[in-house]
Amino acid sequence: MTLFKDPGFNFNGLLALGASGYGAGEVGEVLTAVNAINKAGLSAQTYTETFKNLGDQLMEAPQGSKPGTETTRFRALRAAQYYGQALFFVLGSDDPGSEEQLYKAGRGAWDKFCKLCDPAPVTANIPYGKTPLPVWFFRPDDSVERRPTVILTNGSDGQNVDMWTYGVAAALERGWNALVYDGPGQGQLLYVNQVVFTPHWETVVTPLVNWLAARSDVDSGKIALTGLSMAGNLAPRAAAFESRIAALVAMPGVLAPWLGFPPEVREILTPDKEETNNIWNKEVVPELPPPAAATMKKRIEPFSVPAMLEAREGKMFSDFYTPAKLIESLDITNVVGRIKMPTLVLDYDYEQFYPGQPRQMFDKLTAPKDYVKLTTATGAQLHCSPMAPQQHCEVVFDWLQEKLSGS
Numbered sequence: 001m002t003l004f005k006d007p008g009f010n011f012n013g014l015l016a017l018g019a020s021g022y023g024a025g026e027v028g029e030v031l032t033a034v035n036a037i038n039k040a041g042l043s044a045q046t047y048t049e050t051f052k053n054l055g056d057q058l059m060e061a062p063q064g065s066k067p068g069t070e071t072t073r074f075r076a077l078r079a080a081q082y083y084g085q086a087l088f089f090v091l092g093s094d095d096p097g098s099e100e101q102l103y104k105a106g107r108g109a110w111d112k113f114c115k116l117c118d119p120a121p122v123t124a125n126i127p128y129g130k131t132p133l134p135v136w137f138f139r140p141d142d143s144v145e146r147r148p149t150v151i152l153t154n155g156s157d158g159q160n161v162d163m164w165t166y167g168v169a170a171a172l173e174r175g176w177n178a179l180v181y182d183g184p185g186q187g188q189l190l191y192v193n194q195v196v197f198t199p200h201w202e203t204v205v206t207p208l209v210n211w212l213a214a215r216s217d218v219d220s221g222k223i224a225l226t227g228l229s230m231a232g233n234l235a236p237r238a239a240a241f242e243s244r245i246a247a248l249v250a251m252p253g254v255l256a257p258w259l260g261f262p263p264e265v266r267e268i269l270t271p272d273k274e275e276t277n278n279i280w281n282k283e284v285v286p287e288l289p290p291p292a293a294a295t296m297k298k299r300i301e302p303f304s305v306p307a308m309l310e311a312r313e314g315k316m317f318s319d320f321y322t323p324a325k326l327i328e329s330l331d332i333t334n335v336v337g338r339i340k341m342p343t344l345v346l347d348y349d350y351e352q353f354y355p356g357q358p359r360q361m362f363d364k365l366t367a368p369k370d371y372v373k374l375t376t377a378t379g380a381q382l383h384c385s386p387m388a389p390q391q392h393c394e395v396v397f398d399w400l401q402e403k404l405s406g407s
Helices: 009-023 027-040 044-058 069-092 096-115 162-173 187-191 201-214 232-241 273-287 290-303 305-312 321-328 359-364 389-404
Strands: 120-126 131-139 147-153 178-182 218-230 246-253 343-349 371-375
Touching: 009 027, 009 069, 009 162, 027 044, 027 069, 027 201, 027 305, 044 069, 069 096, 069 290, 096 162, 096 187, 131 162, 131 187, 131 201, 131 273, 131 371, 147 201, 147 389, 162 218, 162 290, 162 389, 178 201, 178 218, 187 389, 201 218, 201 232, 218 232, 218 343, 232 246, 232 290, 232 343, 246 389, 273 321, 290 305, 321 343, 343 359, 343 389, 359 371, 371 389
Parallel strands: 147 178, 147 218, 218 246, 246 343, 343 371
Antiparallel strands: 120 131, 131 178
16 A cells, blocks of 8 residues: 555555545556656655646646547546645645645636536635635535535645545435535635634534525535544534534544644643744754654644745744644534534544544544444555545445434
8 A cells, every 4th residue: 555655645645546436536647646756756846746747737638639528527626636636745845835826726627627517516605704615515416406415524734626535426426415615724715815724613614504504405404514634623513513413424533633743743832932932943943854844834834824924935934832722722522522413433444643532532422423443454544544435435425314314
């Protein structure tokens, strides 16, 4: 299962490879890119450049024929995947200042894909604070039949194309609607509008539920909410305060995102801002090797606009305290008991970011609940089962159909 010797690059490569099952990647394209990167020497620069070039190629017409609508549509979907791959590592590349431009390239590919869907998803901007939430509402057809609907919540560094792989395609195959959105700290709101994560995710989900409940093609009694990766924290937080959610899935369950950082990083944070930032700037930053520095820039940017802007200039952020406190505030240990709707908590063999937390969340739940661990035996190991999104969706949607069939 090793594409790259570095586990961070390898995990991302596996996500692109696994997405092939839903057309959001192509095995040959991904493995050819992997080979090219390894031959050139694995780095953020070679990874970013190779996948960006692949995205650019797919946004052009294929050689030798005039592409039909379906060809153009799925080439755009794969391009969105490959731009997302490049975007993930761009802050460690030779051109970190191209981050917003690279995000927009991926967003353009996603929007092109969506416009060519039949029916095309309904798009809207739903009011949220000073910056509305862009949404894409996918339907199996354009009838007004009331259908079960799933709200798909992305994590701290995913793109819209990941929601196609982890829910939209599976929902449509089963006759469900699916809502994709960018919340604070994600997609457009982060890279363009410069809005970071909020610990009060119910303020994000409630406007989405309001919008869905007003539609004639949504069964308002069958609205489910899923959360992928760090959204295994965000979605449960929202469900604890939004009672109209009929079923919840945490993929995986995450009580405290701050615990997903290594202990040596968490130890930097002290109760005093000045002391914390002195430790960070004088003791930690000078000793960080470039790959570790790039990783920290990437992990912190959704929680700090100054950190993101400094990273785009090739600099390390100087205020560690403020984003660290924001991440710490996402802890939902004390609110999980408020969740009332049926909840599925997923876990994975070799969960590398939040080990132990899914089981801890399951144990704290007082609502009707189920726990499922996806395993190495079927190639579904690692955080979010990057090699097995079809298995992942089978587990999630079989459970959702069972829980909502009698609602």
